[in-house]
Amino acid sequence: MMKPAQIIAQATVYALFALGIGVLSTRPSYTHFDPARALIKVSFAHGGEPVTACRKRSRAELKALAANMRKASICPRQRVALRFELSLDNTVILSETLPPTGWRGDGSSKIYRRIPTTAGRHTIVAKLRDSRRDQGFDHVSRHTITLVPGQSLSIDFKPAHGGFIYE
Amino acid sequence: MEFLKRPMKFAFLWLEGWFDRFFGPKWNPFYCLGALGYYYFWIVAASGIYIFIFFDTGIPQAFTSTEYMTHDQWYLAGIMRSLHRYASDAMVVMVLMHLCREFAFDRYRGGRWFSWVTGVSTLWLVFSAGVTGYWLVWDKLAQYIAIASTEWLDWLPIFGEPIARNFLASSHFDGRFFTLLVFMHIAIPLFLLFIMWFHLQRISYAKVNPARGLAVGTLAMLFVLSLVKPAISHEMANLAEVPGVLNMDWFYLWAYPMIEHLGPGFMWAFAGGGTLLLILVPWLPPKKRRPAAVVDLKNCNGCTRCVTDCPFRAVNMQPRTDGAPFREEAVVDPSMCVSCGICVGACPTAMPFRRASDLVAGIELPDLSVAHIRAQAHEAAVPLNGKDRIIAFGCDHGCDAAKLGINNLAFVPLRCAGMLLPSFIDYVLSKNLADGVVVSGCREGECHHRIGNVWVDGRLARERDPQLRRRVPVERLLKNWAAPTDRRQLFTEISAFQARLRDLPEDDAATRLTLVNGGKTDGTETSETAA
Ligand code: HEM
Ligand code: SF4
Ligand code: SF4
Numbered sequence: 001m002m003k004p005a006q007i008i009a010q011a012t013v014y015a016l017f018a019l020g021i022g023v024l025s026t027r028p029s030y031t032h033f034d035p036a037r038a039l040i041k042v043s044f045a046h047g048g049e050p051v052t053a054c055r056k057r058s059r060a061e062l063k064a065l066a067a068n069m070r071k072a073s074i075c076p077r078q079r080v081a082l083r084f085e086l087s088l089d090n091t092v093i094l095s096e097t098l099p100p101t102g103w104r105g106d107g108s109s110k111i112y113r114r115i116p117t118t119a120g121r122h123t124i125v126a127k128l129r130d131s132r133r134d135q136g137f138d139h140v141s142r143h144t145i146t147l148v149p150g151q152s153l154s155i156d157f158k159p160a161h162g163g164f165i166y167e
Numbered sequence: 168m169e170f171l172k173r174p175m176k177f178a179f180l181w182l183e184g185w186f187d188r189f190f191g192p193k194w195n196p197f198y199c200l201g202a203l204g205y206y207y208f209w210i211v212a213a214s215g216i217y218i219f220i221f222f223d224t225g226i227p228q229a230f231t232s233t234e235y236m237t238h239d240q241w242y243l244a245g246i247m248r249s250l251h252r253y254a255s256d257a258m259v260v261m262v263l264m265h266l267c268r269e270f271a272f273d274r275y276r277g278g279r280w281f282s283w284v285t286g287v288s289t290l291w292l293v294f295s296a297g298v299t300g301y302w303l304v305w306d307k308l309a310q311y312i313a314i315a316s317t318e319w320l321d322w323l324p325i326f327g328e329p330i331a332r333n334f335l336a337s338s339h340f341d342g343r344f345f346t347l348l349v350f351m352h353i354a355i356p357l358f359l360l361f362i363m364w365f366h367l368q369r370i371s372y373a374k375v376n377p378a379r380g381l382a383v384g385t386l387a388m389l390f391v392l393s394l395v396k397p398a399i400s401h402e403m404a405n406l407a408e409v410p411g412v413l414n415m416d417w418f419y420l421w422a423y424p425m426i427e428h429l430g431p432g433f434m435w436a437f438a439g440g441g442t443l444l445l446i447l448v449p450w451l452p453p454k455k456r457r458p459a460a461v462v463d464l465k466n467c468n469g470c471t472r473c474v475t476d477c478p479f480r481a482v483n484m485q486p487r488t489d490g491a492p493f494r495e496e497a498v499v500d501p502s503m504c505v506s507c508g509i510c511v512g513a514c515p516t517a518m519p520f521r522r523a524s525d526l527v528a529g530i531e532l533p534d535l536s537v538a539h540i541r542a543q544a545h546e547a548a549v550p551l552n553g554k555d556r557i558i559a560f561g562c563d564h565g566c567d568a569a570k571l572g573i574n575n576l577a578f579v580p581l582r583c584a585g586m587l588l589p590s591f592i593d594y595v596l597s598k599n600l601a602d603g604v605v606v607s608g609c610r611e612g613e614c615h616h617r618i619g620n621v622w623v624d625g626r627l628a629r630e631r632d633p634q635l636r637r638r639v640p641v642e643r644l645l646k647n648w649a650a651p652t653d654r655r656q657l658f659t660e661i662s663a664f665q666a667r668l669r670d671l672p673e674d675d676a677a678t679r680l681t682l683v684n685g686g687k688t689d690g691t692e693t694s695e696t697a698a
Contacts, residue, residue, distance in 0.1 A: 026414035035411035
């Protein structure tokens with residue numbers, strides 16, 4: 001038979017354990033992000049141009065190949081590194097060279113960055129070079145936006161959708 | 168490692184002593200942390216199956232169906248959701264305490280490495296199951312977990328496109344991802360269950376269910392908690408907003424702030440390095456194993472008792488190889504043997520009454536033979552005199568009777584109380600080596616070798632072979648289960664026992680061997696560690 005003291009002691013142990021679980025399952029709360037600020041996330045995966053232009057094969061070269069291998073041009077698999085620049089309110093905050101991925105450097109370049117900023121009106125300029133040239137940019141986009149507190153703005157790049165996308 | 172283990176062990180022993188008083192050894196939760204892990208798993212599984220009926224995959228159905236359960240059907244699905252959450256939280260606590268306890272009590276070396284290493288792998292599964300569960304709710308917390316987890320995974324240079332891009336903006340988000348998540352949240356716990364089963368493949372009679380009283384109390388506790396503080400969601404996830412202030416479940420999500428503040432690389436090093444370190448613990452530092460039990464075929468009659476009693480499944484029977492007229496013989500798998508000697512205590516041929524030159528048991532520990540134990544008993548008896556001479560048989564892990572400073576007491580050490588053949592008690596008394604025998608070992612409800620003291624209880628109560636012979640006078644036997652911290656208790660018990668021995672009528676070897684009570688009592692004098 002359990003003694004009353006034992007019953008009380010057991011109930012106390014259960015209550016303390018439940019209290020521990022109940023509290024730690026939600027408390028203390030954690031501030032991941034200051035709700036008064038806003039976040040800009042830049043992320044895209046995009047492949048640049050091949051490092052050199054494709055070259056037409058000469059007649060002699062073609063002849064030397066087996067019939068089913070006779071492709072008119074040879075293209076290098078390796079892609080150029082991308083050049084990416086992001087400015088926020090006329091200050092450059094990201095300036096990066098994004099190498100291609102993959103063993104042979106034939107994959108897309110990728111980027112994923114979080115940039116916390118203040119809420120309010122901002123002008124964003126995004127520039128990207130994905131060609132072989134070594135000066136200037138192939139894609140430039142300027143975007144003005146009023147970020148509300150807690151907003152998360154994403155900047156993506158999709159040439160098929162006309163370049164930079166703000167969402 | 169000792170500097171860590173010792174204080175942990177004493178903290179456990181101290182707490183467990185109190186819990187023995189509150190709960191009694193049968194219900195003491197510390198003695199069945201693994202079983203409680205199983206129990207919470209079953210509660211999580213049952214409540215999970217129920218809430219799965221109402222859960223809809225997809226955006227926003229995942230969120231809205233969970234809200235329906237919590238608010239519209241709070242009385243059933245809501246409670247089930249809370250049980251699901253709180254039992255999962257409690258499971259983490261049980262598993263971590265179980266880990267600490269096995270570590271503190273040094274139960275992970277030698278043949279036990281298998282339980283330890285499979286145990287370590289459950290950790291990843293438990294945490295992944297919890298994380299995917301929180302993810303499914305698709306509230307702000309889920310959004311945070313989704314993004315932080317994928318950002319963490321993206322740190323590894325194996326994904327073509329960052330998977331965190333799936334959560335960049337609503338247009339990126341695909342309902343199919345949810346189907347994958349639901350699948351994972353079912354597959355991971357199923358795999359966990361498989362590993363939990365695998366975890367126990369090298370031990371026998373594993374305690375996978377807590378005692379009924381403890382199970383009832385635990386379930387009642389979870390119910391009350393679910394009513395008092397129902398599990399609720401944050402606002403619905405919205406990829407156009409950053410999750411700000413979050414009510415974190417610290418049992419499962421403690422790693423996320425670490426990823427954020429110390430970086431994903433640090434967290435990979437911590438998780439990977441921590442896992443590796445834990446896996447290596449059984450060999451840190453490498454120690455020589457005690458020699459495994461060996462079978463002496465000349466003395467093995469194939470009775471299978473050693474197989475039945477070995478707590479580590481280290482003995483098996485195989486067809487006879489020596490032509491003796493028995494069907495089978497015992498064989499030991501040395502890789503699984505932890506050298507506890509419990510099989511020796513089970514073997515009917517380990518009879519101390521046999522001629523000295525013959526005394527070899529069917530199964531023996533090479534470094535502590537039955538003949539050696541008998542010789543030790545004889546030697547120990549020499550300096551004893553008077554009416555209260557005691558020979559105490561005790562294990563390496565319980566309270567050490569030799570260190571209590573009791574007069575007229577000689578100690579014969581065993582690997583485990585379960586190594587003691589009951590006929591040794593008979594032998595000591597009938598050969599007049601002592602006036603009383605003490606058998607001591609780990610606290611009731613717990614045993615360093617899992618079930619040694621349970622087998623001793625059964626053997627001395629004449630419920631389990633080999634049984635204590637009926638002619639042994641119970642008033643000359645004291646059985647005491649006590650931990651190293653229970654010195655005072657053991658001292659008091661033994662002193663009182665000696666006083667009783669002094670009061671017993673003068674007798675000779677012949678009168679000692681009277682038949683006891685027609686077998687109605689359990690044949691022993693017991694003392695409880697619990698109040
Ligand atoms: C889901 C998680 C786990 C469950 C449900 C579980 C359950 C159990 C159970 C029921 C036993 C048998 C206890 C007995 O009857 O003596 C056991 C033994 C054991 N567990 Fe676990 N366990 C889990 C995780 C772990 C972890 C994380 C570790 C340590 C890394 C661990 C280490 C051990 C060891 C070493 C033993 C053997 C003890 C002995 O040989 O005396 N377990 N476990
Ligand atoms: S000593 Fe005997 S009982 Fe103990 S593990 Fe080895 S074979 Fe099993
Ligand atoms: S208990 Fe002894 S006699 Fe019986 S099978 Fe095992 S070794 Fe052989």
